[in-house]
Amino acid sequence: MNAVREVAMSPSGSVATQVVALTAGALLVTSVLLVWRRDLSAQVRLLMLQGVALAALATTIGLSGGPGTSRAELLLVAVLVLALRGWLLPWVLGRRLRAGIEAGDAAREDGPRLNPTAGLVLVALLTTVAYLVSRPISEGVAEHTGAPTPAGTAGPAAFAVPVGIAMVLIGFLLLVGRRRAMSQLVGFLVLDNGIATVAFLTAAGVPFAVELGISSDVLLVVLILAVLSRRIHAQVGSTTLDSMTELRD
Amino acid sequence: MGLLLLLPPVAALLAGLAAAAPRPAVPSLAGPRPGARPLAALSAATTRLSGVLVSAILLATGVALLRHRGAVPTLGGDLLRADALSALMLTVVGAVGLTATWAGLEPRTSPAASAHGSGATRSERRYAALVCVFLGAMAIAVTTDNLGVLWVAVEATTIATAFLVGHRGGARSLEAAWKYVVLGSVGIAIALLGTVLLYAASRSAGEPTLSWTRLVSGELPLDPALVKVAAGLAVLGFATKAGLAPMHSWLPDAHSQAPAPVSGLMSGVLLAVAFYAILRVRAIAAVVIGPGLVRGLLLTAGLGSLAVAGALILRQRDHKRMLAYSSIEHMGVLAVGAAVGGPVALAAVLLHLIGHGLAKASLFVVAGRMLASEGTTTIAEVRGLLSRRADLAVPLVVGMAALLGFPPFALFFSEVAIVLAGWRAGLGWAMALVVALLLVVVAGLVRATAAMTLGPAQRPPDQAHAVHDERTTTTTSAPDGSAPVAVATLAPAPAPPQAHGADRGPVLPLVLALGTTAVIGFVATPVGDVLTRAAAVLGLS
Numbered sequence: 001m002n003a004v005r006e007v008a009m010s011p012s013g014s015v016a017t018q019v020v021a022l023t024a025g026a027l028l029v030t031s032v033l034l035v036w037r038r039d040l041s042a043q044v045r046l047l048m049l050q051g052v053a054l055a056a057l058a059t060t061i062g063l064s065g066g067p068g069t070s071r072a073e074l075l076l077v078a079v080l081v082l083a084l085r086g087w088l089l090p091w092v093l094g095r096r097l098r099a100g101i102e103a104g105d106a107a108r109e110d111g112p113r114l115n116p117t118a119g120l121v122l123v124a125l126l127t128t129v130a131y132l133v134s135r136p137i138s139e140g141v142a143e144h145t146g147a148p149t150p151a152g153t154a155g156p157a158a159f160a161v162p163v164g165i166a167m168v169l170i171g172f173l174l175l176v177g178r179r180r181a182m183s184q185l186v187g188f189l190v191l192d193n194g195i196a197t198v199a200f201l202t203a204a205g206v207p208f209a210v211e212l213g214i215s216s217d218v219l220l221v222v223l224i225l226a227v228l229s230r231r232i233h234a235q236v237g238s239t240t241l242d243s244m245t246e247l248r249d
Numbered sequence: 250m251g252l253l254l255l256l257p258p259v260a261a262l263l264a265g266l267a268a269a270a271p272r273p274a275v276p277s278l279a280g281p282r283p284g285a286r287p288l289a290a291l292s293a294a295t296t297r298l299s300g301v302l303v304s305a306i307l308l309a310t311g312v313a314l315l316r317h318r319g320a321v322p323t324l325g326g327d328l329l330r331a332d333a334l335s336a337l338m339l340t341v342v343g344a345v346g347l348t349a350t351w352a353g354l355e356p357r358t359s360p361a362a363s364a365h366g367s368g369a370t371r372s373e374r375r376y377a378a379l380v381c382v383f384l385g386a387m388a389i390a391v392t393t394d395n396l397g398v399l400w401v402a403v404e405a406t407t408i409a410t411a412f413l414v415g416h417r418g419g420a421r422s423l424e425a426a427w428k429y430v431v432l433g434s435v436g437i438a439i440a441l442l443g444t445v446l447l448y449a450a451s452r453s454a455g456e457p458t459l460s461w462t463r464l465v466s467g468e469l470p471l472d473p474a475l476v477k478v479a480a481g482l483a484v485l486g487f488a489t490k491a492g493l494a495p496m497h498s499w500l501p502d503a504h505s506q507a508p509a510p511v512s513g514l515m516s517g518v519l520l521a522v523a524f525y526a527i528l529r530v531r532a533i534a535a536v537v538i539g540p541g542l543v544r545g546l547l548l549t550a551g552l553g554s555l556a557v558a559g560a561l562i563l564r565q566r567d568h569k570r571m572l573a574y575s576s577i578e579h580m581g582v583l584a585v586g587a588a589v590g591g592p593v594a595l596a597a598v599l600l601h602l603i604g605h606g607l608a609k610a611s612l613f614v615v616a617g618r619m620l621a622s623e624g625t626t627t628i629a630e631v632r633g634l635l636s637r638r639a640d641l642a643v644p645l646v647v648g649m650a651a652l653l654g655f656p657p658f659a660l661f662f663s664e665v666a667i668v669l670a671g672w673r674a675g676l677g678w679a680m681a682l683v684v685a686l687l688l689v690v691v692a693g694l695v696r697a698t699a700a701m702t703l704g705p706a707q708r709p710p711d712q713a714h715a716v717h718d719e720r721t722t723t724t725t726s727a728p729d730g731s732a733p734v735a736v737a738t739l740a741p742a743p744a745p746p747q748a749h750g751a752d753r754g755p756v757l758p759l760v761l762a763l764g765t766t767a768v769i770g771f772v773a774t775p776v777g778d779v780l781t782r783a784a785a786v787l788g789l790s
Contacts, residue, residue: 140475141449168442175435184431191435195442202449203457209328210397210459214441217404221434224411228427235420244424247502249561249570 016064017157020201023060024160026053027197028127031170031190035119035177038109043186044094050193051085058200061157073208081196084215089189089222096226097182105239106180114177123170130166137161141202157201164201167194181229181239185222192218250322253310254329254392257339260306261385268299268377296369300350300380300510307388308343311336315779323394327460330394333782337599338391338525344765345517345606346384352614352758353510355751376416376508383409383514387522396444397459399526400437403490406519407433413511414503425499425506432499436489440526443483447533450475464533465788473538480534484546487530490523493584494553497577501561504573505626509617512569516576516613517606524583524602528595531587532787540590547588548679554581555686562693569616569626571697572609575652578690579605579660585683586667589674595784596777597666603769604659607762608651614759615644619701622752628697633704641752642702644759649698651766653691662770 030050034043055078062074101107114122141158171191175184199205206214233239270292314322314336323330331339369377383406390402407430415426444459451458454469463469489496504512531543558578565571579601586598616626619641623631634642651658664687671680769776 136474136478137446137449140472140478141453172435175431181427188431188434188438191438195438195445198442199445199448203445203452206397206445206448207457207459210395210401213398213401214404217401217408220408221404221430224408225427225430228411228415228423228430231415231418232420232423232427235423241427244420244427246421247424247428247506249501249565 016060019060020057020157020160023053023057024163027193028163028166031167032120032123034174034186034190035123035170036116040097040107040109040182041094043183044090044097047093047186047189048086048090051090052082054193054196055082055086057197058205061200061204074205077205077208077211080211080215084219085193088219092222092226093182093185096229099230100182100233100239103233105233109178109180109183113179119173119177122173126169126173127166130169131162134162134165137202161198161201164194164197167197179240181232181241184241185225189222250317251324253313254322254324254331256310257307257388257392258385261303261381261388264299264303265378265381265385268296268381269374293369296374296377297354299377300384301347301354303381303384304343304346304350307339307384308347311340311343315340327394328398329392330462331392332786333779334786335392337779337783338522339388341521341603341606342384342387342391342518345610346514348607348758348762349510349513349517349610349614350380352611352755353513353617354754356753376413379409379413383413387518390522391525394461395459396447396461399529400441400444403523403526404434404437406522407437410511410515410519414507416508416511417506422506425502429499429503433490436496437486439489440483440486443479443481443486446475446479446482450479461529461533465536467536471537476534476537477542480530480538480543481546483530484527484543487523487526488550491520491527492577492580493550494557494577497554497557500577501570501573504576505567505569509613509620513610513613516573517610520576520580521602521606524580528587528787535788544588544590547584551581551584551588552679552682554578554584555683559686559689559693562690565693565697566628567626568619568628568631568697568701571628571694572612572616575690575694576609582664582667582683585671585679589667589671589676591670591674592781592784594667594670595787596780597663597670599780599783600659600770601663604651604663604766607766608648608660611644611759611762612648612652615641615648618752618754628701631701635702636705640756644763646698646702647763649694651763653694657767659766659770
């Protein structure tokens with residue numbers, strides 16, 4: 001229980017805090033850039049970067065966790081995150097994207113419902129909302145770990161929780177603001193990365209068995225959506241989801 | 250006893266593998282090798298019956314666990330555990346699964362298949378394997394004690410059903426499948442966020458655990474503010490999967506596009522399993538922060554679902570979509586019942602789950618046969634079913650009576666019990682609203698059922714040419730983006746009813762399912778006892 005306090009006090013703890021801040025910043029910046037960029041291959045590269053940043057975050061928390069957290073388990077999770085979110089999922093997306101472009105699909109998100117400027121303004125608003133709503137979470141986590149909380153600053157990791165919440169909200173924004181199947185997939189993955197971020201920051205990740213299950217579920221969902229988007233392209237001739245309005249009441 | 254818990258997932262896995270196994274060597278042109286034909290027939294039978302077999306095993310395991318008294322069987326720490334509630338849910342999954350898969354069997358009279366003597370086609374094998382995986386995932390979801398594993402299993406059902414929803418192919422099926430996977434995964438991701446925060450709360454309390462029994466024990470000093478956020482998110486997320494308003498929009502599309510037995514499974518058990526997850530989370534929240542927050546959420550979602558379902562059932566023109574909205578309505582009733590809480594309402598909620606699952610699975614199977622026989626799912630194009638096709642009309646009418654909560658059926662008792670319990674709990678205004686909305690639903694469903702079953706046997710001549718179905722209809726969007734226009738492209742002659750026999754099938758499972766729904770409300774000694782024990786697991790607040 002006092003592990004986090006020891007970490008926060010020790011010099012290595014402050015380094016860990018800085019690395020956490022750095023990776024959290026990278027996660028937020030990549031999410032914001034995802035809203036801004038419309039080129040789909042750039043989005044895939046950003047997603048890869050985000051996966052690497054998430055793995056770095058997991059590694060940092062794993063190394064600085066001290067007693068109470070299973071260090072080996074967290075490092076294993078970090079490797080899993082790096083393999084899945086830093087490499088495999090972007091690779092699946094990139095492959096599907098290239099196949100789509102070869103089959104005559106556009107490489108850009110043309111005509112999103114939201115122009116980039118409005119998107120960035122909304123992102124700023126959503127981030128503010130994230131800071132407001134994640135207060136009970138940060139405080140709840142920091143209070144009981146016994147970390148020093150002077151003037152609203154929470155424990156060494158919990159202070160970054162709003163970044164995870166902001167990523168979840170930005171993922172939602174991408175899901176509703178984009179029309180291409182690929183972009184919706186990217187939005188889903190940002191949302192999922194956000195949840196993983198929250199998990200690492202608040203609870204040092206979930207147990208390994210559960211993490212394995214979650215990872216394989218996410219992988220399968222992405223694979224299924226990639227297959228469905230190929231079939232939709234074959235059937236309708238584009239992957240703009242505006243053509244999918246037949247089912248309604 | 251603990252090893253019994255392993256039986257459902259292992260059986261589902263093995264049956265899934267057997268169903269997916271490629272067919273034996275195809276007989277060559279020179280004539281089948283001796284022995285190839287029985288092997289192929291065996292492989293085809295395995296594929297065909299795998300879902301029925303898995304459901305039967307689930308049902309048997311569930312009943313065995315229900316009869317078990319004494320220590321709660323566990324296996325692998327907190328991974329698998331079957332208290333009275335889990336056992337009941339496993340039984341429900343098995344019983345409803347058996348109804349949907351057994352009654353959903355099409356008579357094997359297809360001339361192509363019998364002439365070849367060959368095994369199942371690739372698409373049939375994939376279908377059967379996915380149904381097995383689906384059933385196995387639901388069995389794990391209800392028998393685990395670990396909220397993380399519960400989440401993984403519920404999400405796995407999305408994965409298994411994605412291709413089942415899109416099984417028929419075609420633009421509309423793909424649209425339904427895409428919406429289903431995206432909305433389902435996003436919704437359930439919110440539940441993951443809630444689960445993660447619950448884990449964080451337990452970690453802050455000094456003992457990181459996702460075990461439901463530990464979290465609900467009240468021994469951990471969980472942070473109330475954190476649990477509040479976590480429970481709210483988890484309920485919201487699982488409500489998406491349970492088809493509660495306002496996160497229900499995937500449900501009518503997926504249910505109307507999926508093959509009939511899959512619709513029955515999704516409506517009868519998938520929604521129920523997601524609702525079971527809500528019940529578990531509700532119990533944790535009730536221990537740590539009191540029932541207020543979740544009660545408010547569930548009451549809002551329940552009344553909202555009833556209102557949405559009532560409004561859309563009244564003007565529904567497609568009978569499969571109508572059944573889907575009826576599922577939303579019943580999930581609304583369940584949510585209201587869970588919001589009321591207390592031993593009576595919770596036992597009634599569980600009874601309602603059973604009754605709704607059995608009746609809805611039967612009705613979806615009947616709807617599938619009607620589609621095969623009439624070539625349409627449009628209510629207005631089905632006429633005089635009672636005089637032409639009594640074998641379809643009778644189960645339809647009986648099933649509808651069960652669904653509407655007419656007296657001998659279980660749903661009558663559960664709805665009355667929920668309303669009375671709510672009244673006593675001081676939620677009189679909400680119960681009045683529930684009754685009013687239920688009456689609206691009854692009016693809509695009765696009108697549609699009467700329109701389809703009553704009347705002269707002959708189809709009016711002007712409607713005969715309007716018959717279309719998935720196979721003969723292509724749909725083009727108008728270039729200006731206005732509402733899509735359906736264009737019948739092929740010759741509209743309605744298929745002769747006996748053409749491929751897909752409109753017939755086993756009647757016994759329908760009789761059993763609807764019969765069970767009719768009597769289960771009266772059977773006090775074993776059933777009432779089981780319901781009370783299962784409700785007691787949830788804590789009686």
